Amino acid sequence: xxxxxxxxxxxxxxxxxxxxxxxxxxxxxxxxxxxxxxxxxxxxxxxxxxxxxxxxxxxxxxxxxxxxxxxxxxxxxxxxxxxxxxxxxxxxxxxxxxxxxxxxxxxxxxxxxxxxxxxxxxxxxxxxxxxxxxxxxxxxxxxxxxxxxxxxxxxxxxxxxxxxxxxxxxxxxxxxxxxxxxxxxxxxxxxxxxxxxxxxxxxxxxxxxxxxxxxxxxxxxxxxxxxxxxxxxxxxxxxxx
Numbered sequence: 113x114x115x116x117x118x119x120x121x122x123x124x125x126x127x128x129x130x131x132x133x134x135x136x137x138x139x140x141x142x143x144x145x146x147x148x149x150x151x152x153x154x155x156x157x158x159x160x161x162x163x164x165x166x167x168x169x170x171x172x173x174x175x176x177x178x179x180x181x182x183x184x185x186x187x188x189x190x191x192x193x194x195x196x197x198x199x200x201x202x203x204x205x206x207x208x209x210x211x212x213x214x215x216x217x218x219x220x221x222x223x224x225x226x227x228x229x230x231x232x233x234x235x236x237x238x239x240x241x242x243x244x245x246x247x248x249x250x251x252x253x254x255x256x257x258x259x260x261x262x263x264x265x266x267x268x269x270x271x272x273x274x275x276x277x278x279x280x281x282x283x284x285x286x287x288x289x290x291x292x293x294x295x296x297x298x299x300x301x302x303x304x305x306x307x308x309x310x311x312x313x314x315x316x317x318x319x320x321x322x323x324x325x326x327x328x329x330x331x332x333x334x335x336x337x338x339x340x341x342x343x344x345x346x347x348x349x350x351x352x353x
Contacts, residue, residue, distance in 0.1 A: 120149060121149055121261050121264065121265075124145040124146070124149060125142075125145075125264070125265070125268050127145070128141045128142045128145055128268065128272075129268060129271065129272070134272070134275060135272070136169060136170055138170070138272045138275075139157050139169045139170020139171075139269060139272050139273075140170045140171060140172070141170075142157075142170060142265065142268055142269055142272065143155040143156060143157060143170045143171050143172040143176065143244075144172040144173070146172075146244075146246075146261075146262070146265045147172055149258075149261055149265075150246060150254065150258050150261060150262055150265075151248070151254075151258065152230075152246040152247060152248045153247055153248050153249050154171075154172050154173065154175055154176035154179055154246075154247040154248075155171070155172045155176055155244065155245065155246050155247070156168050156170065156171040156172070156176045156177060156179065156180035156244075156245045156247075157169040157170040157171070157234060157242060157243070157244055157245070157269045158180055158183065158191040158195075158234075158242045158243050158245055159241065159242045159273075160191065160192060160195040160240065160241070160242045160243065163192065163195075163196060164184075164192075165180075165183055165184040165191065165192065168180045168181065169242065169269070169272075169273060170269070170272075176245075176247065178224075178336065179221065179224060179226065179245070179247050180245055181336045181337070181338065182217055182220045182221060182224070182336075183217055183245075184304075184337055185220070185327055185330045185331060185335075185336055185337040186214065186216040186217040186220060186327065186331060187216070187324075187327055188213075188214040188216060188217050189214050189217040189229075189231075190203060190214070190217075190229050190230070190231035190243070190245065191231045191242065191243035191245050192243075193213075193231070194231035194232065194233050194243040195233055195234075195240040195241075195242060195243050196240075198233050198235060198238070198240055199233065200230070200231065200232050200233070200259065200262075200263075201229075201230070201231040202230050202253065202254065202259075203228060203229045203230065204228050204251055204252055204253040204254075205227060205228060205251035205252075206218050206221060206222055206226060206227055206228065206229065206251075207222065207227065207251070208251075216331055220331070221247075223334075225249050226247050226248070226249065227248060227249055227250055227251045228247070228248040228250065228251050228252060228253075229245070229246065229247055229248075230245075230246040230248075230254055230262065231243045231244065231245050231246070232244040232246075232259075232262045232263055232265075232266040233266065234266045234267075234269045234270045234273070235266075235270060236270050236274065241270055241273055242269075242273075243266075244262060244265060244266040244269055246262065303338055303341040303342060303345060304323075304326065304337050304338060304341045306341065306345055307326060307340070307341035307342075307344035307345050308322045308323045308326060308341075309322075310344055310345065311325060311326060311344065311351055314350060314351070315351065315353055325351055326340055326341065326344070326351075329349075329351060
């Protein structure tokens with residue numbers, strides 16, 4: 113059950129948006145603030161582009177960031193579906209026999225102690241930017257009020273992202289546009305794409321197949337895609353043909 117009221121939600125959003133924090137720091141604060149309001153254990157904001165997870169824009173803590181990364185490692189999950197369909201994805205019980213979507217993500221999430229997952233699109237009009245991902249260790253649906261509050265929090269996440277790349281306003285108070293975009297670009301999983309290129313060259317395969325191999329190794333060995341990428345880049349790991 114939600115622990116907050118409309119006043120609590122409004123106060124939390126105002127506190128985050130007027131804190132002076134910007135970009136990922138503000139997104140982290142937003143994710144942390146929404147935990148008691150929505151009755152969840154972890155929250156993260158994913159950036160999605162062309163159907164792929166490009167990074168974690170904000171997270172309530174390191175555990176939430178790791179849960180969000182699972183969707184990239186598995187190449188599937190509720191945040192990708194929510195961004196694609198532009199509609200909330202609600203999974204009140206990952207262990208329900210009726211829930212058959214995303215078997216790789218579902219298995220990894222359950223092993224991490226997650227029982228319920230909810231993803232709310234982060235968008236501007238009809239343009240999807242990503243999703244607000246909510247994780248809970250006990251099964252059960254969100255209430256109507258919690259879903260409504262989550263949508264408002266997702267809108268605040270979109271505002272934080274737009275503010276980061278907005279080159280208007282007081283130039284003295286904002287970074288240069290190229291610097292702002294660099295902050296967003298830094299969230300991309302550059303190490304994974306560098307490792308994918310190395311695997312392509314080593315095994316003489318396509319980029320898609322190389323990324324599949326990297327993700328598969330990560331899944332089998334209970335590692336994140338970034339952890340496997342670092343092993344490949346440092347030449348501690350060479351995948352076999």
